[in-house]
Amino acid sequence: MRVLLLLLFIAPLFSKDVTGLQRYEEFIKDTISSTSNQTSKRILKNALEFVKSQKIIRGSCWDYINAIYKKSGVKKRVYIFKSKKRGPYAPKELFRPGDWVYHINHSYHNIEHSGLFIGWIDKRRYKALMLSYAGENRKVPARFRVYNIDSSYTIIRAKGAIVREDYIPLKDYAIKNKISIFEAMKLVKSNRVEYITKEVNGKEKIFIKDSLVKDN
Numbered sequence: 001m002r003v004l005l006l007l008l009f010i011a012p013l014f015s016k017d018v019t020g021l022q023r024y025e026e027f028i029k030d031t032i033s034s035t036s037n038q039t040s041k042r043i044l045k046n047a048l049e050f051v052k053s054q055k056i057i058r059g060s061c062w063d064y065i066n067a068i069y070k071k072s073g074v075k076k077r078v079y080i081f082k083s084k085k086r087g088p089y090a091p092k093e094l095f096r097p098g099d100w101v102y103h104i105n106h107s108y109h110n111i112e113h114s115g116l117f118i119g120w121i122d123k124r125r126y127k128a129l130m131l132s133y134a135g136e137n138r139k140v141p142a143r144f145r146v147y148n149i150d151s152s153y154t155i156i157r158a159k160g161a162i163v164r165e166d167y168i169p170l171k172d173y174a175i176k177n178k179i180s181i182f183e184a185m186k187l188v189k190s191n192r193v194e195y196i197t198k199e200v201n202g203k204e205k206i207f208i209k210d211s212l213v214k215d216n
Contacts, residue, residue, distance in 0.1 A: 019051050020144035024118075024129055028144065031097050031119045039160035040098035042072040047116055047131045054141035057133070061114050064133035064142055065100050068116065069158060076159040079197040083153040085112055090152040091191050092123055098161055101130070104151035114154075118144065126150035167196055167207035176210075184208065 017023055025048075032044045046068050057064045069077070077100070081090040085104065095101070095117050105113035116131035128149050133142040168176070173193075174184040187193045187208075194209040 018143060019054070019141055021051060024144045027129060028118055035097050037098075037161050039072065039074065039158045040096065043068060043074070043098035043116070043158065043161070044118070046071045047118075051131065051142050051144065056139050056141065061133045065114060065116055065131075068131075069100070072158070074158040074160065077156045078159050079154070080157050080194075081152075081155040081191075082197060085153055087151070087153065088189070088191055089150065090155050092120075092126065094155055094194060095120075095128070095149075095152075096157065096161065098158065100156040101149060101152050102154035102156075103147070103149045104153075106148050106151070115147065117149075117155075121146050166210045168210050170195075170206045170208055173208040173210070 028044065028048055032041055032048070035041045035044060050064075050068060050071075057067050080099065081094050083089065090101075097117060097119055099117040100114060101117050102112060102114045105111050113132070115133070118129040118131060121127045121129050126148050127146050129144055130147045130149070131142055132145050132147070134140050170184050170188070171181060174181045177184075184193075185206075188195050188206060196207050196209075197204045198207055199205075
């Protein structure tokens with residue numbers, strides 16, 4: 001009976017929690033505190049400030065996250081993962097707080113959506129706290145909300161948020177591991193290695209993390 005009464009008391013509070021701050025602010029602050037990279041920390045702090053001030057950005061979800069990145073002094077972004085809307089999709093291990101993620105929005109007609117990754121609520125089930133902005137010229141503030149991001153096809157990270165520059169060119173990775181370039185590409189396409197893309201002399205090149213190949 002007491003539990004029921006408590007739920008009846010709490011439910012109206014959360015129903016008015018349009019931005020998700022009442023429910024998730026402590027989680028966000030803990031994430032900021034535990035984030036050692038200063039670029040990521042600035043991104044998360046500005047995301048929290050944008051929501052607290054109920055900042056409205058004219059445009060889409062892309063424009064909103066772009067404004068946060070600009071405010072945080074991000075001058076260059078790196079693709080940590082890049083695929084197509086139909087997949088393949090990013091593995092859990094690639095996500096970091098402050099990442100800009102493109103995913104299929106299962107809670108809204110399975111359309112493409114982008115948001116800011118804050119942290120895992122239930123990593124096993126791909127449930128993540130995201131900063132989401134409706135956009136579409138609606139004057140509604142952004143909100144912190146839990147999404148299923150198992151269908152994430154792009155992860156972008158601020159260059160300054162890449163802590164270890166231990167990515168080597170695909171060709172060098174193939175030579176070091178005594179495999180063909182074709183085999184290295186197969187590892188990339190099957191997401192068995194962590195990789196990023198960088199622009200080199202006007203062309204996008206693949207760089208693979210200099211580490212062991214992940215198990216299937």
